[in-house]
Amino acid sequence: MAELRFTFGTMGSGKSTQVLQIHYNLRARGLSTILTTQLDRSAGQVSSRLGVSADAEIVDSSTDLFDLVRQRVAADGHVDAVICDEAQFYDPVQCEQLARVVDDLGVDVYAFGLLTSFQGQLFPATARLLELADIRTEIQVEARCWCGERATHNARFVDGHQVVSGQLKVVGDTTGPAAGEVTYDLLCRRHWMEGAKAATGDQLELLDDEAARQPGHPDRSGPVEVHPQSVPTPLHATRSGATQ
Numbered sequence: 001m002a003e004l005r006f007t008f009g010t011m012g013s014g015k016s017t018q019v020l021q022i023h024y025n026l027r028a029r030g031l032s033t034i035l036t037t038q039l040d041r042s043a044g045q046v047s048s049r050l051g052v053s054a055d056a057e058i059v060d061s062s063t064d065l066f067d068l069v070r071q072r073v074a075a076d077g078h079v080d081a082v083i084c085d086e087a088q089f090y091d092p093v094q095c096e097q098l099a100r101v102v103d104d105l106g107v108d109v110y111a112f113g114l115l116t117s118f119q120g121q122l123f124p125a126t127a128r129l130l131e132l133a134d135i136r137t138e139i140q141v142e143a144r145c146w147c148g149e150r151a152t153h154n155a156r157f158v159d160g161h162q163v164v165s166g167q168l169k170v171v172g173d174t175t176g177p178a179a180g181e182v183t184y185d186l187l188c189r190r191h192w193m194e195g196a197k198a199a200t201g202d203q204l205e206l207l208d209d210e211a212a213r214q215p216g217h218p219d220r221s222g223p224v225e226v227h228p229q230s231v232p233t234p235l236h237a238t239r240s241g242a243t244q
């Protein structure tokens with residue numbers, strides 16, 4: 001029985017590395033696979049931070065994934081598996097197309113994506129994949145916030161300030177010269193929410209109480225001036241031109 005498997009994690013959790021590993025393993029067994037990615041910095045490749053890459057089919061939100069696989073089956077005789085990177089950027093309808101790939105074509109689907117956006121909410125496609133998948137797996141990675149806690153939240157920064165509004169997918173080419181430098185980092189929930197609160201005023205009622213703050217934890221509930229040398233260089237920061 002074919003299955004729809006959805007594997008999710010934060011930025012930098014090694015999703016692309018797993019995508020490439022599965023792709024390699026299946027090919028090594030002589031199986032026919034389709035590897036897809038989104039139109040972004042990858043330019044037709046899936047690449048991991050560890051330096052491995054493979055050619056991939058670029059899809060966008062208008063691609064009918066069911067048709068894409070069906071046409072490949074018609075051309076090649078069969079397809080054993082579809083492996084999707086950056087699945088959080090799909091249209092939810094495309095997640096339903098992937099379910100049909102499994103149910104109607106009998107092809108295994110391995111979809112990989114982010115759980116939540118820089119806004120701290122499920123990506124629409126991620127929500128749909130969680131609803132539809134036969135198997136859901138969270139990639140556990142010991143990424144750390146600057147404070148040392150486990151980093152579980154993706155944060156976007158513009159000119160060094162955390163933001164929670166803006167397009168879900170920022171492509172460097174479209175930001176224009178007036179836009180600030182966009183970077184990403186991983187934070188623990190506490191510091192993600194404190195940064196989000198600073199970005200939105202007091203809409204998030206969190207950690208306002210001085211008494212609730214642990215000794216040694218600075219008040220970061222408002223706009224914070226951070227000396228660059230006091231903060232470690234973000235491990236997972238990517239320059240504008242990246243997407244997330």
Ligand SMILES: [Zn+2]
Binds near residue numbers: 145148188189190
């Ligand atoms: Zn933290």
